[in-house]
Amino acid sequence: MGIMSFLRNRMGTILVVVIGLALFAFIAGEVVQYGKSFFSGDQTTVGEISGEKIKYDAFNARLDQNTKQYQQQFGQSLTPQLTSYVQNITWNQYLSQIIFKKEVDKIGVVVGADETRSMISGTNPDPEVARNFTNPQTGQLDRAQLNQFLNNMQNTPASDPMRAQWAEFVAGRIEAKKMEKYLAIVHNGLYVNSLEANDDYEAKNKLANFKYVTLSYASLPDNKVTVSDDDFQAYYDEHKASFKNAQELRSFQYVSFNASPSKEDTAAIKKQADKLAADFKASTNDSLFVQINAVDNANKAGLAFQRKGQLDPAIDSIMFNAPKGFVYGPYVSNGSYKVSKLVDERVGPDSVKSRHILINPATEGGLPKAQAKADSIKKVIEAGKPFADMAKMYSSDKGSAEKGGELGTFGRGAMVPAFEDAVFNGKTGDLKVITTQFGVHIIQIEDQKGSSKVVKVATVDRPLQASSQTQSVAFSKAQTFLSAATGGNFDAQAKKEGLEVKTAPDVNGLAGSLPGLDNAREVVKWVFKADNGDIADKAFTVGNQYIVPRVTEIKPEGILPLAAVKKQIEPAVRNIVKAKQLTEKLQAAANGATSIDQVGQKAGAPVVPIQNIVFANPVLPGIAQENKLIGSIFGSQPNKVSKVIEGAQGVYVYLVDGFVNPAPLTNSVREKQQIGQAILQRADNQIFDALKDKANVKDYRAKFL
Incomplete structure (x- = not known):
């Protein structure tokens, strides 16, 4: 057991x-x-x-x-x-x-x-x-x-x-x-020494006060600079390690043909739903009606009482204020026309504590024998035999049997409808025998808590689906495009037919869905089998669309070539070219200047004062992170006009007013612990990455x- x-x-x-x-x-x-x-x-x-x-x-x-x-x-x-x-x-x-x-x-x-x-x-x-x-x-x-x-x-x-x-x-x-x-x-093996602790302490607490003059890259229009192939090559060679592609990526463009339900389709489905509503009102066997007419299996599940907030939001408030037998709909919810009927209502407990003994018909020789055994066990319990002992002895649900059949306390919706009806519609102390899809249960209600109105609602549905005619028209358009498009005229043909060309950049080979394309796995599989420039030989069905893709780029695993990253690095390369021109201008303003104010006047740029910057947070207020600039400042002597620094957002000249040193670090234990904890948080991932590379x-x- x-x-x-x-x-x-x-x-x-x-x-x-x-x-x-x-x-x-x-x-x-x-x-x-x-x-x-x-x-x-x-x-x-x-x-x-x-x-x-x-x-x-x-x-x-x-x-x-x-x-x-x-x-x-x-x-x-x-x-x-x-x-x-x-x-x-x-x-x-x-x-x-x-x-x-x-x-x-x-x-x-x-x-x-x-x-x-x-x-x-x-x-x-x-x-x-x-x-x-x-x-x-x-x-x-x-x-x-x-x-x-x-x-x-x-x-x-x-x-x-x-x-x-x-x-x-x-x-x-x-x-x-x-x-x-x-x-x-x-x-x-990880260790933080006192020097590291002291450096970290100063980086977080030593303050720098300075003034600077900047000429931003944005101040020089793009059309005023010429970026050469040598500029691109120099940047690529210097940053080659950052262009390592961990996995093969592919990009593709595609056109889509909408096969969503047309107005005529929607009207036809609405007409079916209207008839369904009329039949539902006349129905005298709501459970059977649902079993015959519902399409969604969730609606075919046994009807159960539900508290407010558990119903579809479209009908939640309506059903709790309607009379028994009220039919609402057709209404649209989750892509379907639905009709709902208030089957029953009552006031019942919010939660129940119960236990059970489950008899498995498969091991008892059939359902009648299982029911007979359950009735016998029920009589033995009624005669005084402890429920827990019988559960441990006879229940096929061993998880609860070990605990004397205990299921704990649960709210509505936690159990199958037949079980739920038995425990929520009975009273504390009741001992019942019921049958569900799991077998025959002997149930004892141990406690019931709370009290609120609950309703039992039956729902039938008609999904909003495109007709075969609508799908055929969309598919025919896709086929027409396929027959005319080639690798060289894909964009032109799309424009001719009034189609929007969409892109899916840097897709990995295991992608299952993409922005705007749910369940696009078959498309991705084709893309990773095709060559660059290929157009699919068929239209793929993705949701309510027919998709025709074309591979536009393949980025293999490993260091990407310059051609693959040229567009990506172009802004950075252009800024480097701008930096050369702006550096000459700012350096000319700094030559012979004895103060930062003179530099600003000659460069035609304002002098900006900055207070209380720390090395550990190298962000220039109002601009961005400027690592090179802040690093240079903390390595400078006060009251000296600096050389030109090429930063991330522009070129700079600065003058340090002074530093405010923190109190000496007398006890490095706490600092060591903080650094050590940060290292440990990163260690496992870094260990795994290193081993994975190897x-x-x-x-x-x-x-x-």
Whole structure:
């Protein structure tokens, strides 16, 4: 019993912990490096990490596990964005597992048998073990439950899959412990000395007061400067390291053809909804009517009472002020015409505390036998047998059985409708037998709290969808464009047909959605298979649009060539050229000047006084961050007119009035601690980045996902 209780109800947590190896916190946001070519690797390898190949089947199995766990834990289906998120989590799990395992093995980090036992059943067990055996009422570790589980596990046959899953969980905790030790070794090597502490203290507290004159780059019109190829090359060579592309990126342009419902489509759907409303008013079996006529499965779910605020905002206030049997609609909500009917209303509790015993028909020989067994158990409880004992003995819901069947306190909407009706419509102390899709339940209502009006509303819907004719017209327009467009006339053809050309810049190979293009995965996959300049040979369906894309740029992994970044660096290069001209002008004004005021007069620029600037925050008020200028100021002598400094926003000449030194740092302990904490906060990410660079990661996921 204990084995099933723990593993069935906590397996989601166990799997995530095993796979993540306790490193998810600092790697989940990592952008994984992309392979040099979309077609690299073989047809079964999704990636390589430190020479170890990740097979697609294994990756897909883990991805499927993570997807199911996400859906179970968060109770929602995956959007394209969430799908991409889970895919990245799965890949990062492989990264952390392989990269760190190689490191801990290399330096000989081990976790012995005694340490493993201490992690599982010692006085201070592993946090994941403690979390899984925490008493929900007390918030403390339930030592008795843990010990019972471990005793049961020892008696479980080796062939039992639950035993294998538990072994996998323990192995995951051991690997996590090894990594914890590895990181601790690195952390212990980090040290802040007194000189560093003193420098940091002065950088934050020493004040500079100065005056400056500036000629901004904006003051010189762009058409007054000529930027040469040599200027671009010089800037590129100096900053080449900053043009490293961590993963292959591609840009494309596209035209779209709207296939949204036309006015005629909308009118036709509205007419259907009007008839639906009339039929709904006449219906005498609302549940059956919904089952037959609702399109959205959420509307087909069993009807349940809901409190104010739980209904669709379009009808929430209306239904709480309407008489029973009132039909509202058609109204538009979430892309559908809907009709809603107030089926019932009452005043009921806001929350309920209850417990249950679940009988599984599949293991009892069918529903009638399960119901008969439930009736027998109910009679035994009514005769005085403790409910908790019967739950532990008979309930197939082992998660609650371990706690005597307790489900805790919950509000409306937490349970399936049949269960909810039973506990919210009864009274404290009631013992009931009901059937849901999960099986037969013996329910006991332990407490009910609060009181408010609730309503039961049935809804039928007709989605606002384009007719086949509307879709055909849009598709035909897309095909006409495709037949006329080529790589050389894409823009011209779009202009001729009155189409807006949109762009999707710097798309990575795993993107699932893009601004304005939800669920664009198929488009992205095509883009990463095509050559630069290619136009798709078909129109892609993306939502209510037909999309025709054309690849416009490919930025490979690694150092990008000058041509790929020329447009990006043009403003900076132009400012450098401007700086040369403005420096000559400002230096001429500074030559022979004995004061900053003379420089300003000769340059035709105002003198700006600045007070209380610190080195640690090199921001020039009213302008921007000027690292080079502020750095020069803190290395200067007071009362001397400076040479011209080329900054980020302009060229400067300054004069330091003086510095205000802080009180001497007599105790550097606190300063060391602050610096050390900041280093530690960055350390884990930097460690992982360094190891990942060394691991020669090759990612081929884009051709599979």
